Amino acid sequence: MGTPFLHVDLDAFYASVEQLLNPELRGKPVLVGGGVVLAASYEARAFGVSAPMGIRQALARCPHAVVVSGEFGRYLEFSDQVMTICHDMTPRVEQISVDEAFLDVSGSVHLLGSPDTIGNLIRTRVREEIGLPISVGIASTKFLSKVASGQAKPDGLLHVPAGHEVEWLHALPVSVIWGVGPVTERALREAGIETVGDLANTPSDLLERRIGPGAGRKLRALAWNRDPRHVVLERRAGSLGSQSALGRGLVAEDELGRVLLAIADRVSARLRKKGRAGRTITVRVRFSDMTSATRAITLPMAVATTAAIHHAGLALLAAARTDPTEPVTLVGVSISKLEQAAPLQLELPFDEGDPTRAGSPAGADQLRIDEQIDRARARFGKESVGRASVLLDPRRRSVPDEFRRLAEKD
């Protein structure tokens, strides 16, 4: 097998952009975020700071860090510029977040040179034309290229030589594997499994007893570098949601209802913008002790209006709160089983009194109201039209709305 996969990953992306835009920040520990650290520069990481850490804890570890709230619109611009450079190398680019992408360069080597040449070209161009550090991993599978870019950081390139993949991988800790988080890592350590090599050589029955048959088989395959995945050029989102943290928490039903309405409004606007509608509505609530509960309902027909999502959400919210005196510290709404929304579909699923039930013309009215609001917001700005009761207290928002736009990016 050759080495067609590159994984490119911008280093400490938001913090690096801040240092690029503001030379005074270069060489200094920089934290981007508000209540929590969204990104920490490598100078800050040297003090044990990492995302997502509470900003107070981060400042306790690194008191001289500079905290900036972030210019999220700019991050998207830089991200697009980097992706444009990637597309100059091959059309086969799979962007997986604002700051990283997989490239399949198997069709480009005859034009541009070896994968190493292409990787170095990307690094040089991103450095010289944009001014940002980026790391590149090169390997025979997607999985391994991502591990390699992680090992190359910061600001490096690492090519895992063909034929030596397994040997190289087996020396690394299990935590490098995509899918091994804190819980799995602890479970593995308790079984004496610390390196990928340990994992690869653990009998499958023992492994599957520890972490379950599905995860066991998956990790075993990756530990032997068996990763069948290809670069996926376009993928459709399977769900779409929004959530809001509520500080120390809310108890009053009417206050929670207003928060829910604001979230339903945001979700439905994004759905309509994408021309999609969904059948399953899920509400998640989190309590002060960080436990959470979810309740879901699947409707007979896809919906996309604020009223429908809000209506179903209220019932789900009530069902999720088994103890109504327990403060709710987060409310989230997600919609899944998404379908392409023919205009007619959006209008059908409503019923007077119950906008989630199929039937009557009330839904068409709701849709027209939503679309007028969409148009007014497009023309006069997001804050121009609110449902008066829904606006969240800005003091309670721990992350700027701009960050939502960044996270929403497809």
Place this chain on the structure above:
DNA sequence: TCTGGGGTCCTAGGACCC
């Protein structure tokens, strides 16, 4: 004054059908 906001995937049990 602990812990954001956007997602994906997996598991497990129950309902229901053939």
Place this chain on the structure above:
DNA sequence: TCTGGGGTCCTAGGACCC
């Protein structure tokens, strides 16, 4: 009276990723 096996859909929870 007791009772199969496979498939699909739904719900709830949880781990994980950026």
